[in-house]
Amino acid sequence: MDRRADAFVYEPLPARVLFGAGRRADVAGEVARLGCARPLIVTSPEQHAWADEIAATFEAASTSRFCEAAMHTPWHTTVRALDAVARSRADCVIAIGGGSAIGLSKAIALQTDLPQIVLPTTYAGSEVTPIIGETRDGEKRTQRTLKVLPEVVIYDVELTTTLPPAMSAASGLNAIAHAVEALYATDGNPITSLMAEEGMASLASALPDIVRTPSSIEARRIAQYGAWLCGTCLGAVSMGLHHKICHVLGGSFDLPHAQTHAIMIAHVAAYNADAAPAAMTRIARALNAQDAWSGLHELARALNMPLSLKAIGMPEDGTDVAIERVTQNAYSNPRTPDARTLRIMLTRAWNGEPPARVV
Numbered sequence: 341m342d343r344r345a346d347a348f349v350y351e352p353l354p355a356r357v358l359f360g361a362g363r364r365a366d367v368a369g370e371v372a373r374l375g376c377a378r379p380l381i382v383t384s385p386e387q388h389a390w391a392d393e394i395a396a397t398f399e400a401a402s403t404s405r406f407c408e409a410a411m412h413t414p415w416h417t418t419v420r421a422l423d424a425v426a427r428s429r430a431d432c433v434i435a436i437g438g439g440s441a442i443g444l445s446k447a448i449a450l451q452t453d454l455p456q457i458v459l460p461t462t463y464a465g466s467e468v469t470p471i472i473g474e475t476r477d478g479e480k481r482t483q484r485t486l487k488v489l490p491e492v493v494i495y496d497v498e499l500t501t502t503l504p505p506a507m508s509a510a511s512g513l514n515a516i517a518h519a520v521e522a523l524y525a526t527d528g529n530p531i532t533s534l535m536a537e538e539g540m541a542s543l544a545s546a547l548p549d550i551v552r553t554p555s556s557i558e559a560r561r562i563a564q565y566g567a568w569l570c571g572t573c574l575g576a577v578s579m580g581l582h583h584k585i586c587h588v589l590g591g592s593f594d595l596p597h598a599q600t601h602a603i604m605i606a607h608v609a610a611y612n613a614d615a616a617p618a619a620m621t622r623i624a625r626a627l628n629a630q631d632a633w634s635g636l637h638e639l640a641r642a643l644n645m646p647l648s649l650k651a652i653g654m655p656e657d658g659t660d661v662a663i664e665r666v667t668q669n670a671y672s673n674p675r676t677p678d679a680r681t682l683r684i685m686l687t688r689a690w691n692g693e694p695p696a697r698v699v
């Protein structure tokens with residue numbers, strides 16, 4: 341039994357989830373089930389062909405498309421999308437795509453309360469979380485509100501087969517990072533931990549196959565199942581030091597989001613190891629590895645991800661700024677970080693050395 345099973349709070353989030361190859365054919369039925377008839381389909385410019393395919397399943401006059409979703413959910417795009425909602429008198433939103441499309445869908449829901457049907461094409465997991473990050477006047481603001489939680493999620497594996505191997509690996513490791521932090525979250529619970537372990541094991545087994553054979557429906561199906569579970573963990577409990585560090589590194593040095601996650605998660609797991617032994621056991625078990633941090637490091641290596649902060653453009657003297665910002669305000673983490681030990685960990689990560697416990 342989970343060590344934390346003696347006292348916890350567990351609050352599952354409402355969502356209707358449809359899973360399986362070809363499931364996108366159910367989208368019109370789901371619109372009707374919500375009591376809606378005039379969907380606005382949102383996606384990014386690169387994925388407009390999917391929007392066209394979905395639109396073709398409705399009567400032409402009843403649907404509209406908005407294919408301008410962009411990274412980090414810029415407010416000016418949301419304003420244009422809200423205009424499209426008003427002009428088309430849309431009564432629900434269908435989002436198809438990754439973080440950009442889902443972010444825009446959530447931003448529309450936040451302003452209008454329209455119900456959302458989301459069809460994810462990556463493994464990031466935003467579709468099952470009540471979290472939204474919006475960029476306004478150059479500043480990104482993140483909040484948690486049930487207003488943005490999608491009502492229906494359709495996982496159709498066929499929508500993921502064109503995600504390039506490198507992006508699949510990065511997106512999958514990002515999802516695994518959510519499971520890692522969920523396993524030692526201070527507000528964790530045994531049910532979320534079950535999902536975290538299963539989600540991590542699924543992704544870890546499928547991602548190497550996907551990198552070798554990107555069109556494998558079997559590997560894609562397992563990865564998508566894992567992505568759902570890891571996303572659910574992100575929506576259920578608080579993230580810790582790893583997310584704080586990645587946020588600081590991304591914001592301070594403009595480092596690529598997914599690669600930063602892929603490099604740091606093994607180092608942060610090692611850093612937190614002694615404060616979260618039960619989580620480490622479960623991570624090692626999920627990865628079929630001797631210990632959690634080398635399992636995470638080896639997985640990133642097997643997926644051909646960059647292994648040092650140096651390689652993705654962090655300046656060597658950036659460590660001081662990073663430490664200052666990481667220790668600035670409080671957040672939940674099993675170990676309270678301090679400047680000395682953070683420096684040891686960040687230096688290892690900058691050099692691309694294998695992760696190690698820091699005492």
Ligand SMILES: [Fe+2]
Nearest residue numbers: 514517518583
């Ligand atoms: Fe994250």
